[in-house]
Amino acid sequence: MMSVCIIGAGTAGLCCARHSIANGFGTTVFELSDRIGGTWVYNEATGVVNGIDVHSSMYKNLRTNLPKEVMGFPDFEIGENKASYVRSDEICDFLNQYADHFDLKKHIKFNSYVIRVLQRKTKWQVLFKDLATNKIEFQYFDKVLVANGHYHTPNYSKIPNMERFKGQFLHSHDFRSREVFEGKSVLVIGAGPSGMDLSNIISRSADRVTISHHLSDIGQHIFFENVQQKPDVRELDEKGAFFVDGSYQEFDTVFFCTGYKYAFPFLTVDSGIYVEDNYVQELYKQCINIRNPSMALVGLPFYVCAAQMMDIQARFIMSYYSGSNELPSTEDMLKDTRDRMGKLWAEGLRKRHAHMLGPKQVDYFTDLSQTAGVKNIKPVMTKLHNESSKCFNENLLHFREDNFAILDDETFVKLN
Numbered sequence: 001m002m003s004v005c006i007i008g009a010g011t012a013g014l015c016c017a018r019h020s021i022a023n024g025f026g027t028t029v030f031e032l033s034d035r036i037g038g039t040w041v042y043n044e045a046t047g048v049v050n051g052i053d054v055h056s057s058m059y060k061n062l063r064t065n066l067p068k069e070v071m072g073f074p075d076f077e078i079g080e081n082k083a084s085y086v087r088s089d090e091i092c093d094f095l096n097q098y099a100d101h102f103d104l105k106k107h108i109k110f111n112s113y114v115i116r117v118l119q120r121k122t123k124w125q126v127l128f129k130d131l132a133t134n135k136i137e138f139q140y141f142d143k144v145l146v147a148n149g150h151y152h153t154p155n156y157s158k159i160p161n162m163e164r165f166k167g168q169f170l171h172s173h174d175f176r177s178r179e180v181f182e183g184k185s186v187l188v189i190g191a192g193p194s195g196m197d198l199s200n201i202i203s204r205s206a207d208r209v210t211i212s213h214h215l216s217d218i219g220q221h222i223f224f225e226n227v228q229q230k231p232d233v234r235e236l237d238e239k240g241a242f243f244v245d246g247s248y249q250e251f252d253t254v255f256f257c258t259g260y261k262y263a264f265p266f267l268t269v270d271s272g273i274y275v276e277d278n279y280v281q282e283l284y285k286q287c288i289n290i291r292n293p294s295m296a297l298v299g300l301p302f303y304v305c306a307a308q309m310m311d312i313q314a315r316f317i318m319s320y321y322s323g324s325n326e327l328p329s330t331e332d333m334l335k336d337t338r339d340r341m342g343k344l345w346a347e348g349l350r351k352r353h354a355h356m357l358g359p360k361q362v363d364y365f366t367d368l369s370q371t372a373g374v375k376n377i378k379p380v381m382t383k384l385h386n387e388s389s390k391c392f393n394e395n396l397l398h399f400r401e402d403n404f405a406i407l408d409d410e411t412f413v414k415l416n
Helices: 011-022 088-101 194-203 306-321 330-346 358-372 379-394
Strands: 003-009 025-030 112-120 121-132 137-140 142-144 168-171 184-187 208-212 227-230 231-238 240-243 248-250 254-255 275-276 279-281 295-297 404-406 412-414
Touching: 003 011, 003 112, 003 137, 011 025, 011 088, 011 142, 011 240, 011 306, 088 231, 121 142, 184 194, 184 248, 194 208, 194 227, 306 358, 358 379, 379 412
Parallel strands: 003 025, 003 142, 142 295, 168 254, 184 208, 184 254, 208 227
Antiparallel strands: 112 121, 121 137, 231 240, 240 248, 275 279, 404 412
């Protein structure tokens, strides 16, 4: 029986396990924590616990910024709920229902910290620490699926003279509740979904919130009254920030909402995977390791219907691992990747956005589907994802009041 190692029991790891088991493979999932759910599991702790970084970036009372209708798996939807935008614990409940439905939990080694993945001839040696016993063990596998998520290693933008600032620095990864900002003046760096959303959330406790960004299409009406916008920060001094428009403000806290770095600390330099300016290379169709195709990385693309995308990636990968399809040569996989990326670079895309899909996710799904002969994601998913993203940008204060229903593979309706 072919043996498959899956690293992580979040959304990506669970659907990889579901499809690995369905193909009859011996499947072992290594999970760092004591439960499934990955980034959706709330953990009060931050920083480092027992020598290991806390991976959770979930904060109190989080509600999704995508409707639940696009957050289920193609073969297992999120159950009935009056609200489309649900709480994080409801997503955890859903993932547990999924795991129970497909009987996945017996395949998961909880409290298992993967230290190193090494290639040994035709096998992968996975070295891991049992956090309950502190014993270090290893097992051998034919295939490795890396599903460790990408919301665990904070990315801090570099601001000139950061070291001079005497106030507090905080990253959204370590944010748990707005009360820490009570009565403070806060500078938020970054206007991605988390920066915009958190600016409003913390403004309910902070005296004043300033969100600094270089986007041109964000209206003031989407923020609460004590949130103001500023252009990029030119530099910091002891008490505050100089902005590129020449203005200056004092702050107690600089709050980085600047995203995350892809990080795979358990992979060795000869694994065939490296990261350059947050572009993970070299991958065929953004998932299969071109140099060592018995390894694949699941869940890298972002601004997508995540569970849907992870599921089609898993099915795409399994079609090759099961022998249903045969992979192209190394040269052909490299050419496919470089041709595709070359077009994106020519359009002005920066390396750090190499895995950003957004409206282009439909093209990605279709490519995977046609290349491997696997069932495509329903078009309605990307249509509703696009509509939700538009509502987020235009109606940040109230978009979670919207409710949707999917009518068929192509059509959704807004219920209110």
